[in-house]
Structures are given as structure tokens and as C-alpha cells.
Amino acid sequence: DDLAAAFCHGDASRTLVAAGYCLYSATTVMVLTLGSGVDGFTLDPDTGRFLQTHSDLRIPSRGPIYSFNEANYRDFDKPVQEYLNSLKQQKRSTAKKQQQQPVSARYMGALVADAHNVLINGGIYGYPATFSNRQGKLRLMYESNPMAMIMEQAGGAGSTGYGRILKVKPKDIHQRVPTFLGSIENVFELDQFCKYYSEDDENQQRWES
Numbered sequence: 001d002d003l004a005a006a007f008c009h010g011d012a013s014r015t016l017v018a019a020g021y022c023l024y025s026a027t028t029v030m031v032l033t034l035g036s037g038v039d040g041f042t043l044d045p046d047t048g049r050f051l052q053t054h055s056d057l058r059i060p061s062r063g064p065i066y067s068f069n070e071a072n073y074r075d076f077d078k079p080v081q082e083y084l085n086s087l088k089q090q091k092r093s094t095a096k097k098q099q100q101q102p103v104s105a106r107y108m109g110a111l112v113a114d115a116h117n118v119l120i121n122g123g124i125y126g127y128p129a130t131f132s133n134r135q136g137k138l139r140l141m142y143e144s145n146p147m148a149m150i151m152e153q154a155g156g157a158g159s160t161g162y163g164r165i166l167k168v169k170p171k172d173i174h175q176r177v178p179t180f181l182g183s184i185e186n187v188f189e190l191d192q193f194c195k196y197y198s199e200d201d202e203n204q205q206r207w208e209s
Helices: 001-010 069-073 076-090 092-097 110-121 139-155 186-195 199-209
Strands: 019-024 028-033 039-046 051-053 066-067 124-126 157-159 179-182
Touching: 001 028, 028 051, 028 110, 028 139, 039 179, 051 069, 066 199, 069 076, 110 124, 110 139, 110 179, 139 157, 139 179, 139 186, 157 186, 179 186
Parallel strands: 066 124
Antiparallel strands: 019 028, 028 039, 039 051, 124 179, 157 179
8 A cells, every 4th residue: 555655646757667568469579668768579489588679669750540449439528539530531642742641540459559559650549538438448557657658768759638648646546547649749739639629627637737
């Protein structure tokens, strides 16, 4: 209990010293930050050791992927709905003129898999609040904070829509928080939609850092 209380009164942007995840697929990949960049390691099945295969991972400043569970679209707040509408209205010809890749929806329903795809290719992952889950579904202390640290250390961003995830002061160990992760420009755009279209001043104040 004392340890939990210490964590809850801390500032994750200063106290979080490491974050990482493992992804199981055709290969087993571990992505890790110790606070000075992000590196990737791949399991060598012959030796049972993780070998460094990706040094100083950097997420593109802007990317084409958006990863949201659009089955919940009608339950998202207006800012998120408007943001997703703007992505889907983007014309391929416009993206080509701006030397950008056309947007592409990619959603697997697993935080690590979706966030990893965004980290490598650029874009944005989102698990917003809904009408039935006003706090979102992802847990701040052991899901959103670690992923936000990884994204920031790779040159990206982690936001609640109204401020940095890492600046949210936890109220309890299992607290949930709206979560947006990815390329810094994509996340900044989402933040602007949240500020412009927000109809819930209380919600905005709750998540502002």
C-alpha cells in the first residue's frame, strides 16, 4: 500500500525510469527505453537471447496509420468523431501533392500490436473515452504511461487529448485515462480537435496537465 501511494503521488514524467513491451509474432520482439532513446531486440531461438536489432528507434513525425476501434465511433466524444471524419475525408490527390502517404486504418485490438505498428510506420493510436466509459479503458500506471514514455523517447507523443499522459497525476493504482499515442504531428492535430470541439469543460479540465 505504501508503494502504491508513492507511485500515485509521483510525476511519471520525472519518476518513470524505464518502459518496454514484448510482441509475439513471427518473431519475438522486445522494445525498451531506459530514458535515453528506444531500442528494439529480437529473440534468437537458437540461443534464447535477445539480440539488439533496432538501435535508436525514431517514429516518423507524421504517419499514415490511424488505429481506433471505429465500432465505438458513435460513443466517442465529438472532438474524436470530427478528427476521424477529417482523416477519412482526406483525398489521395491532396496527400500526394503534400508528399504524404494516404491515410490507412489499421486496428488489431491489442494495445502492444497497434502501438508497435504506429511506432514503426508513423500515425496515431487512440483509445478515447466513450459515453459508457468516461475515463477511457486503458490503465494509466501500467498501460498508458509506459507506452507514452516509449513514444516520447522515440520522438513521438502521448496525450489524453488535453495534455501529456505523463503529466496526469494518478489518483489510484488502477486509474484509467483516454489515450492517444503516435507521431508528434498526428497527436498534435488530435489535441487541436479536442480543444476546438470540446463541449465538456469538466472533461477538458480533468485531463489538462
